[in-house]
Amino acid sequence: MNERREWVAIIGGGPAGLMAAQRLAEAGLPVQVFEAQATVGRKFLVAGHGGFNLSNAEDKRHFASRYGAEETRFEALLNHFSPTDLRTWAADLGIETFVGTSGRIFPVAAHKPADLLRAWLHRLRELGVQIHTRHRWLGFADATGLRLRNEISGAETTIEPAATVLALGGASWAKTGSDGAWVPLLQEIGVPVTPFAPANCGAEVAWSEFFKTKVGRAPLKNIGLRVHDGPMVRGELMLTDYGVEGTPVYALTPQVRQALHRGGSATLFLNLKPDLPPSTLLARLQQRRNGASLPDFLRKALSLAPPVPTLLRELAPEVSTLKPEALAALLKALPLPVAALRPLDEAISTAGGIPFSAVDEHLMLRQRPGTFVAGEMLDWEAPTGGYLLQGCFSTGAWVARGVALRLG
Ligand SMILES: Cc1cc2nc3c(=O)[nH]c(=O)nc-3n(C[C@H](O)[C@H](O)[C@H](O)COP(=O)(O)OP(=O)(O)OC[C@H]3O[C@@H](n4cnc5c(N)ncnc54)[C@H](O)[C@@H]3O)c2cc1C
Helix, strand or coil: CCHHHCCEEEECCCHHHHHHHHHHHHCCCCEEEECCCCCCCHHHHHCCCCCCCCEECCCHHHHHHCCHHHHHHHHHHHHHCCHHHHHHHHHHCCCCEEECCCCEEEECCCCCHHHHHHHHHHHHHHCCCEEECCEEEEEEECCCEEEEEECCCCCEEEECCCEEEECCCCCCCHHHCCCCCCHHHHHCCCCCCEEEEEECCCEECCCCHHHHHHHCCEEEEEEEEEECCCCCEEEEEEECCCEEECHHHHHCHHHHHHHHHHHCCEEEEEECCCCCCHHHHHHHHCCCCCCCCHHHHHHHHHCCCCCHHHHHHHHCCCHHHCCHHHHHHHHHCEEEEECEECCHHHCCEEEEEECHHHECCCCEECCCCCEEECHHHECCCCCCCCHHHHHHHHHHHHHHHHHHHHHC
């Protein structure tokens, strides 16, 4: 191994980059991480806001299917660094995890993402990993070099690592550093990049001013949601002033995006009583109302409390005149017209990025041997539920293996 082949550069200090750094350092390779922001792991820290969901205890086959078109690829990645490996890794850093009732894996109550990150950075230091914050990658130089700028002094340098891992993230929550500004740098050398699109984000519904004022922000618990005749997703829907959000909406963003792309609009169908068979629902609606108003009747017969009546009137103004059969059908499939998905920067994750066709089986760029890609900058998407971080950790571990193999 000559001088130039002695060390590995990791660009981007998110979970994918830091996992690659750890695995490479454990394999005995000198590693330097370059991060544009003042600190590493900013999006990782944000991930703790809505419950810090590290992975999922779902069985392997289902787990891999969460990555859609990339299922087969992820099967191999998950075999190499599985959810169990992730739990062992966290425990080794002093962070025990537990499996919640939904199968989601979380750190035990007292632990925040900052605790895990602190312990992780301590371990990386022990392993000799050098982290250079405020160092922005500006692009490639010649066959093997990388151009960097020190964000404090403004000084530019070119480094010559033996191998490079790019782990620059997607293009949402730009304030955390994941701004997608790397796209032209890859395109310059002929690497294709699929345009970014919001994933795991809210959907916009043009509510009336009356609805926005009356309902504001309100949860609808235990509902079912689907796009046209697609599979139903269960969970809690949140009505907001711009439309709807929550796990079931996030899970359906690929289908909503496709429908919007095809026809300029999309419809979500809301099942307000997913556990009730249609015949039972109809029988309850056929009971005598004894003069009760629709809201009172729905509450007594079906435990459908506010804001459901307001929602029904908003989306189906004729609701109070409907016969039981038509009302039953409406409660099982209330159409919610979606005008758009929320803007990219608000999304929990992004679809798009470097397609798998542009990398080999080690996730090395075909266009630039010696440069590997990990994490959200690759073109895959998955729902919330721990699949995002697991995907980043698994791709990070996988590229470390590829780099180690390449450097012998
Ligand atoms: C609100 C929110 C909640 C989330 N909750 C969860 C959750 O509970 N569970 C889950 O599984 N996932 C969650 N996620 C998703 C998860 O945080 C991301 O999938 C993950 O952080 C992506 O990791 P990454 O390493 O690929 O990229 P990132 O974490 O985005 O890291 C990329 C790094 O590269 C740096 N960088 C970019 N360009 C350059 C450059 N030119 N030079 C140097 N450095 C550069 C950035 O500053 C950044 O630090 C959440 C995301 C959000 C926004």
